[in-house]
Amino acid sequence: xxxxxxxxxxxxxxxxxxxxxxxxxxxxxxxxxxxxxxxxxxxxxxxxxxxxxxxxxxxxxxxxxxxxxxxxxxxxxxxxxxxxxxxxxxxxxxxxxxxxxxxxxxxxxxx
Numbered sequence: 001x002x003x004x005x006x007x008x009x010x011x012x013x014x015x016x017x018x019x020x021x022x023x024x025x026x027x028x029x030x031x032x033x034x035x036x037x038x039x040x041x042x043x044x045x046x047x048x049x050x051x052x053x054x055x056x057x058x059x060x061x062x063x064x065x066x067x068x069x070x071x072x073x074x075x076x077x078x079x080x081x082x083x084x085x086x087x088x089x090x091x092x093x094x095x096x097x098x099x100x101x102x103x104x105x106x107x108x109x110x111x
Contacts, residue, residue, distance in 0.1 A: 001024070001025050001108060001109060002021065002022050002023060002024055002025065002066075003017075003020070003021045003022070003023050003025060003046070003066055003067045003090050003092070004021035004022065005108075006025055006046065006067070006092075006105065006108065007021065007090075007092055009108055010094065010101065010104055010105070010108075011094075012069065012092040012093065012094050013092060013093040013094075014090065014091075014092055015070075015075070015076055015081055015084075015091040015092065015093055016076075016081045016084045016085045016089075016090065016091050017067065017084055017085065017088060017089050017090030017091060018090070019088060020067075020088045020089070020090050021090055023044075023066040023067065023090070024044055024066060025044060025045075025046045025066040025067070025105075025109075026042075026043070026044030026045070026066070027042060027044060027045045027046075027109075028045055028046045028047070028048060028102060028105050028106075028109075029041035029042070029045045029046075029047050029048070029065075030047075030048045030049070030098050030102055031047075031048075031049065032049050032050055032051050034051070034055060034056070034059050037049075037059050037063070038059055038062065038063065041063050041065065042063065043063065043064040043065075044064070044065070044066050045063070045065050045066060046065070046066050046067050046068075046069055046105060047059075047060060047063075047065045047067070047068050047069065048069045048071060048098055048101060048102060048105075049068065049069070049070065049071070049098075050070065050071055050072060050074055050098070051070075052070060052074050052075065052076050052077050052080060053077055053079075053080060054077065054079045054080040054082075054083045056068055056076075056080065057080060057083045057084045057087055057089055058083075060084075060087075060089045061087050061089060065089070066090075067089065067090040067091070067092055068084070068089060068090070068091045068092070069091075069092045069093070069094060069101060070091065070092070070093045070094070071094055071096060071097060071098045071101060072094075072095065072096070072097060072098075073093065073094075073095045074093065075093065076091050076093075
């Protein structure tokens with residue numbers, strides 16, 4: 001499943017990174033503590049977080065995430081969008097809670 005499919009099926013709003021919506025989503029990781037995300041997430045994950053500052057982009061680049069999904073309608077800060085655009089990291093937004101979006105992603109990956 002790629003990021004574009006995920007965005008379409010879950011009605012996610014794409015904030016940036018449209019040129020990389022073909023990235024394959026191989027798993028997911030939920031977390032807001034950056035050191036924990038760096039230690040435990042893996043390449044190809046869709047990272048689900050409430051964090052909106054530009055450091056999320058650095059972590060996502062380091063870990064080669066497929067995308068970042070911001071929960072509960074949180075919007076990325078302007079400098080976060082600029083950096084993610086430069087780095088080619090798709091940032092998507094959902095109104096759903098972390099619990100609910102993770103459940104829906106899991107159902108898509110494991111029908």
